[in-house]
Amino acid sequence: MSGERGIPVRTGQVAECEIVGLTHEGEGVGRYQGFTLFVHGALPGERVRAEVVSVGKSFGRARVTQLLAASPERRSAPCPLFEVCGGCQLQHLDYPAQLHWKRRHVVDNLARIGKLPVAGEEAAGGDGSAAAGREPVVVHPTIGMEDPWRYRNKAQVPIGRGEAGLIGGFFEEGSHDIVEMEACLIQQEENEETVRAVKESARTLGISAYDRASGRGLLRHVVVRNAAATGQRMVVLVTNGREIPREMELIALIRERVPGVASIVQNVNTMRSSVVFGEITRTMWGEDVIYDEIGDIRFAISARSFFQVNPEQTERLYRTAVEFAGLSGEETVVDAYCGIGTITLFLARHARRVYGVEIVPEAIEDARRNAALNGIGNAEFAVGRAEAVLPRWQKSGVKPDVIVVDPPRKGCDPALIATMLELRPKRIVYVSCNPSTLARDLRLLEDGGYRTVEVQPVDMFPQTGHVECVIGIQRIDT
Ligand code: SAH
Secondary structure, three states: OOOOOOOOOOOOOOOEEEEEEOOOHHHHHEEEOOOOEEOOOOOOOEEEEEEEEEEEEEEEEEEEEEEEOOOOOEEOOOOOOOOHHOOOOOOOEEEHHHHHHHHHHHHHHHOOOOOOOOOOEEEEEEOOOOHOOOOOEOOOOOOOOOOOOEOOOOOEEEEEEEEEEEEEEEEEEOOOOOOOOOOOEEHHHHHHHHHHHHHHHHOOOOOOOOOEOOOOEEEEEEEEEEOOOOOOOEEEEEEEOOOOOOOOHHHHHHOOOHHOOEEEEEEEEOOOOOOOOOOOEEEEEEOOOOEEEEEEEEEEEOOOOOOOOHHHHHHHHHHHHHHHHOOOOOEEEEEEEEOOOOHHHHHHOOOOEEEEEEEHHHHHHHHHHHHHHHHOOHHHHHHHHHHHHHHHHHHHHOOOEEEEEEEEEEEEHHHHHHHHHHHHHOOOEEOEEEEEEEHHHHHHHHHOOOOEEEEEEEEOOOOOOOOOEEEEEEOOOO
16 A cells, blocks of 8 residues: 555556546546556556556546557557547547447436436446436437548647748647647548648748747638538638738638638737637638538538538437427427527428527627528527526517527536526427536436436547537426
């Protein structure tokens, strides 16, 4: 025994352990004499020797030094930068196993944090009292991609100064040093081509790269989007100042080198922080937006708007959300956290009236434009915090039959949940990118008279640890 009382390891020690699980960060969950170690580089089912790098009260962190027994699901990561980049966490795990562990992660959170019984799973966590006498939640197998590579339609590339001048790629994990990158296997090839062309053009014209240490230099980030359905591309140059020297030449070079470029935008960010975008956005050339399609709906996307990054899986995600909404065409539906109105417009085709609310004003402008673009006349949008706007709608007499929520990682605001419970819609559809805040919110809904019926995990981000789910929730009528 060493270190703190009851903790069997200390920093620097090499421990031999069995890996029994996988965290959403792609670390193996190891057990060493009953103590939990999160082991970087280890996979479930493996036996490893690992060097302990830190020890806390309830768990420690370690790094594999030797694989004693490898998992049959282990493979070598196809990307040579896998270890340094940190953008992907699961390239060393077979794709079917990735899908399995993503479902597992959802199940564990529902049980542990949500205290929900899951069909086909042994009751885990809690005392099971909340689970007594109710139908268990069905968690379906994760919907994966046929080809889980080259799916991202957006790249956000930090630019910096290397020894030989302007470079761009990614921040080395845990630092602000930029590593030059030519290829990223989860990016659509078009994005790679666009980024390369922009970097080369900037080099040709002697446009300076931002230096994070001194705060000097112009080009901070290159953000590019590719709309596969229309072939249009967008380039956003995030600059440390308004003036771009030789701007006309830069535009000309980008147009010459980037096929399909339809929009070149500047965003000015002079802050000394790691936030990517600043307040001012201006179109340098072309349109303010590019157009993409999901299913049979067309979307205008502007530089700052949120748009799902995996178009193929997004369609599956939205179709599942519409299916769980169970619409007959007569319903009033609210879509909270609606972004540019993506789910809202999918729902509008099947409902009497839909209301979307979103905090980013530009996104709501896009949402309105998108409704018009698709000839959808039964959608209404409001700018604001969902938790503030929903009570306003409630006062003005809006009575939703179904509420859809698709919040950011931190989940729903408690005030929004409270208002939902007052409005008592027949169904709630929750689209979640974070199983732990999801489980927390489901517990509140369950305690307020709702039942979680089914959960559909969808793999929106293959090779990474992230998992997205759609949840069908019903009001219990008493
Ligand atoms: N449903 C959309 C967007 C989901 S992302 C889609 O699938 O494309 C979550 C969105 O919630 C973002 O657009 C973000 O700007 C917005 N948001 C964050 N906090 C919010 C709040 N308190 N109220 C309303 N919208 C919010």
